[in-house]
Amino acid sequence: MKSDAILDPITDDIVEFLKNHNQYMISGHIHADGDAYAAMVAMHLLVQALGKQSVMVLDDQQLDPRFDFLKNFNSIVSFTEDLDLSAWLENGQVQATIILDVPGYKRLGKPEKLLPAAEHVLKIDHHPVEDTMGGIDWVNIQSSSTTAMVYDVYKKTEIPIDLDMAKALYTGILYDTGRFSFSNTRAKDYAIASEMVAIGVQPAEITNRVFFESKFGALKTIGKGLASLENFLNGAVNIIYLKYEDLVGQEQSEIEELANFSVAVQGGMVGLFIREIEPGYHKISLRSKSNVDVNQVAKAFDGGGHTRAAGCRIAASKEEVIQKLLAEISKQL
Numbered sequence: 001m002k003s004d005a006i007l008d009p010i011t012d013d014i015v016e017f018l019k020n021h022n023q024y025m026i027s028g029h030i031h032a033d034g035d036a037y038a039a040m041v042a043m044h045l046l047v048q049a050l051g052k053q054s055v056m057v058l059d060d061q062q063l064d065p066r067f068d069f070l071k072n073f074n075s076i077v078s079f080t081e082d083l084d085l086s087a088w089l090e091n092g093q094v095q096a097t098i099i100l101d102v103p104g105y106k107r108l109g110k111p112e113k114l115l116p117a118a119e120h121v122l123k124i125d126h127h128p129v130e131d132t133m134g135g136i137d138w139v140n141i142q143s144s145s146t147t148a149m150v151y152d153v154y155k156k157t158e159i160p161i162d163l164d165m166a167k168a169l170y171t172g173i174l175y176d177t178g179r180f181s182f183s184n185t186r187a188k189d190y191a192i193a194s195e196m197v198a199i200g201v202q203p204a205e206i207t208n209r210v211f212f213e214s215k216f217g218a219l220k221t222i223g224k225g226l227a228s229l230e231n232f233l234n235g236a237v238n239i240i241y242l243k244y245e246d247l248v249g250q251e252q253s254e255i256e257e258l259a260n261f262s263v264a265v266q267g268g269m270v271g272l273f274i275r276e277i278e279p280g281y282h283k284i285s286l287r288s289k290s291n292v293d294v295n296q297v298a299k300a301f302d303g304g305g306h307t308r309a310a311g312c313r314i315a316a317s318k319e320e321v322i323q324k325l326l327a328e329i330s331k332q333l
């Protein structure tokens with residue numbers, strides 16, 4: 001278990017920020033995941049409970065439907081150049097922005113164009129910092145999830161947590177801790193989960209929605225991925241590879257569990273799930289259960305993430321991609 005010492009506790013200026021603005025845009029990272037969605041929804045509900053206007057905007061043109069049980073999920077807006085926010089914000093005016101689970105501008109994507117002056121931007125995140133983005137950047141890399149930090153905002157503002165809020169807070173933590181199993185899981189995460197269950201969250205219902213409602217075809221694709229498993233560097237690195245033809249029509253989010261399988265091999269230290277998302281263009285999910293910092297590996301290819309889970313994209317052939325990644329991992333072995 002990790003120490004619960006909070007390096008960067010929540011400060012009063014976050015409450016001030018929420019008091020001082022009335023019209024918020026809330027955003028998260030490109031290819032939003034369960035933590036980004038849940039943190040956004042939880043913050044959106046909090047801001048509304050404070051009597052403010054709020055709209056959620058993402059760069060993503062498609063949302064992951066697994067999370068549509070979250071309140072207001074379907075009102076998340078996909079960025080377009082001529083986006084008119086007047087249906088949500090008076091005069092369509094973004095007075096302030098809360099950026100969640102985003103380490104830097106590259107990961108925020110096009111919603112950057114809607115940002116107000118930096119003093120009206122609040123960033124809350126648990127990734128290693130890539131860019132300072134706001135008047136307030138609250139970053140705690142010890143936090144399991146951004147959603148767990150949003151929980152602290154609830155407590156600080158003393159907004160009572162209703163069932164919809166509780167579902168969002170539970171979901172983000174559940175997702176980013178890998179169902180309370182990753183090394184980032186803290187006593188605090190169980191405590192928050194316990195509080196949310198007491199409010200009425202049904203753990204089985206949310207776990208099933210997020211992790212065990214796979215489409216038949218997606219599970220067949222996962223089977224293909226498992227069959228491709230190969231080991232390298234004397235078993236230190238295990239790789240799952242899916243080629244473009246295997247992925248046509250396949251929703252990426254439905255097969256991401258393969259990343260966790262890649263590091264589940266006995267004796268393995270690093271797992272890679274490599275998928276050819278366009279011919280000659282690969283998306284790589286990296287996982288570590290050793291001292292290898294896969295965030296560093298991903299960064300060498302313009303990607304990023306956390307010490308034990310990261311991602312990047314490389315344009316090259318299968319053989320070249322594997323060779324490049326193994327060379328980078330070898331530097332740390």
Ligand SMILES: [Mn+2]
Pocket residue numbers: 035036101126144145146176
């Ligand atoms: Mn996260």
